[in-house]
Structure formats: structure tokens, C-alpha cells
Amino acid sequence: MHFSREEKMLQKMAGEFARGELRPIAADIDREERIPREVIQKMAGVGFTALNVPKEYGGPGLAGISNVCKVLVISELARECASTAEVIAVHTLVNDIFLKHGNEAQKRKYLSAAAAGKIGAFALTEANAGSDASAAATRAVPDGDDYVLDGSKCFISNMGPNEGDYVVVIALTDPKRGTRGMSAIVVDRNTPGFTIGKREEKMGLRGADISELIFENCRVPKSNLIGRENEGFKIAMQALDGGRIGMAAQALGISDAAIAASIEYMGQRVQFGKPIGKLQGLQWYLADMATRTEAARALVLEAAEAADAGEPFTKLASMCKYFASETAVWVTNKALQIHGGYGYMRDYPLERMYRDARIVPIYEGTSEIQKVVIARELLK
């Protein structure tokens, strides 16, 4: 794909930012399980927290080409630090919800906040409602001018001790109607009755906050409803279509980084009197890694272009998320093999890339669920 001048400039800027600001601290972010708030502020300064936010709400004005831009920025960030890329990917999904379904007051409040560096979260998953999100049981009972939320959400990105300023919660406003009785309601971090529970200890993406959210008699004004009452499930599913392109972009960045690290290592490491890059067996690994990654990139950009053109893109979003995420797991595994025992050690970044890649085929819909979606779209 050929990028426009603006897209190339944005990609270059994101790459320079990632190499300058994230590369030196990515291992610390992983080890200390925390992304410094200054990094988020710096990303806000260059427009990354407002990728899809129009100029009138403080964004950099890339809204017209938002999905391609999103792919370019998220993949560049993920090359250096997948945790930071995850924060931006989920946050951009939340921006998208406000952009498509928020009223003017909500856009002014939350999109402007996003542009200024506040971070949004999206809460659908519950302990008994993972792949089957329709089983969500958190309730938002209408009471006069308010909703009263009760229940809990789990595994929620962008909310925890270090991150998160507001969260879009999918909750039952009319439990009799199942998914047709769910609404999207925004809850600010310090709302009474809303507490952040356990921050998960994770295999990878250690820098990103992933937490349990607890709502106990949590009262928010009805003006916090996003879109229409009982249309929250539809809003969530639409948001996930766009979100999956972001997650696929994260996978691309991890694959790119693993390939670059492997090329470097193959030139340095000498065994049997020559660099291991001369070994044809390893060259074949590298060729497969690069070919699969480029195929994934083509699919991700096709999905992004379809979304930007206003065409239906559910199938492409699922295909690209499925393929790019499984590719990242495969590529990092092979890259670790190329690094031998050193790849298994924390002194080398491969070990982190391998752990970070493993989540992508799971969240925002597992690979199995992506295949369910793809087949459903094909059989329509």
C-alpha cells in the first residue's frame, strides 16, 4: 500500500517518538509494571491520545483517515513497547465510541479530555461473561434522573493504580431484554460507588493496568448515557470492530520488532565459525517470519481502508485481528528460537516480545471468536 504524504509523516513521527521515548524505558516499564504518566502526557503532546479526534475537540485533525493513521501509530509504538501501544489502542476505541455515539456535551468533555492526555477505558467483560458478552450481569437501574450501577467487570485495560480517568461501562438497563437491554454509560474515575479492585499480574503487557472494576450503588446522571438507552451492546460490538484493527496493528509492531531483533542477532552471533545468519535453516525461518508479517500488514491495512471508506468491515477486522495476532505469536516464537538460550533471558528483548504477543489472540475476541465472526459474515 502507498501512503499519503501526511500518513508517511505521521508514521515517521510515531517511529521517532517510539525509538526516542519508549525504547530506552520499555524494559523498565515491563519490570516495574507501570507506564510513567509523563509518557502519556508526551503522547498527548504529539496527538497520539487523540488520533481519531477532530480538530474542533482538540485533536490533530486526522479523523478523515483515522483507521490507517491508527494502524501506523499503534504499530510503531508496539515495535518498542507493546504495553504503551495497548493503552493507545484501547483509548482510541473509547474515543471512537464518543465520536460515533456521544452527544455534543459528551464529545466536548471526553474527546477534549482525551486530547489533553486523559485516558479512557471500555468495560464489557465480566467473570462469567467473556467470549459470551451477552451474559454480562452488571446492572444500571434507572432511578429518577440517575442510573444506579451494581456489579463488577474484570480484565479491564486502562484502569488501575496508574491509568484511567473514565470508563464506558456496558450494563443492563432492561435485564428482561438481554443484549437489547444493555446500555453504554460513562463513569468517571472518582465517582462514589465505583472502586478499582485487583490489578492483574500478567504474563505480558506488564506495563499496562488491567483491573477489576466494582460498582456498588454507583449513581451517575442519565446524561452519562451514550447513544440511546438499550443500544449499548450494538455500540460495544461496533467499537470492537474498530478496536480489532488497533489490536492487529499492535501485533504487527511486535512482529516487526522480533524480525528486526532477529536480523541483528543473526549478524552478530557466531557459531561453527560463521554468523548464524549464514545458516540456511535460520534464513528460512526469517523468510517465513517476514512473509507472514507482510501478509498480515496487507490485511490490516485493507481492513483499515475499508473502515475509513465507510464500507462494511466486520469480516476484515476479524480476519486481520485473527491473522496478525496468530502471526505475532508465531513470529516471536521463531525469533526466540533464532536467539537460542539468549532469547530466553531478560537481557534480550525477545523474551518480553514473546510474552507480549501472547495476549493478542485472546483479548477483544479470541481467535476462535474471530473465526465465528468470519464464518457468520461469509454465510450471511
Ligand SMILES: Cc1cc2nc3c(=O)[nH]c(=O)nc-3n(C[C@H](O)[C@H](O)[C@H](O)COP(=O)(O)OP(=O)(O)OC[C@H]3O[C@@H](n4cnc5c(N)ncnc54)[C@H](O)[C@@H]3O)c2cc1C
Ligand atoms: C490483558 C487483557 C486485557 C483485557 N482488556 C479488556 C478490556 O479492556 N475490556 C473488556 O471488556 N475486556 C477486556 N479483556 C477481556 C477479554 O476480551 C476476554 O478475556 C476475552 O474476550 C476472552 O474471554 P475469557 O477470557 O472469559 O475466555 P472464555 O470466553 O472463557 O474462553 C475460553 C476458551 O473458550 C473458547 N471459546 C469460547 N466461546 C467459544 C465459541 N463460541 N467457539 C469456539 N471457542 C470458544 C475461547 O476462544 C477460549 O479459547 C481483557 C483480557 C485480557 C487478558
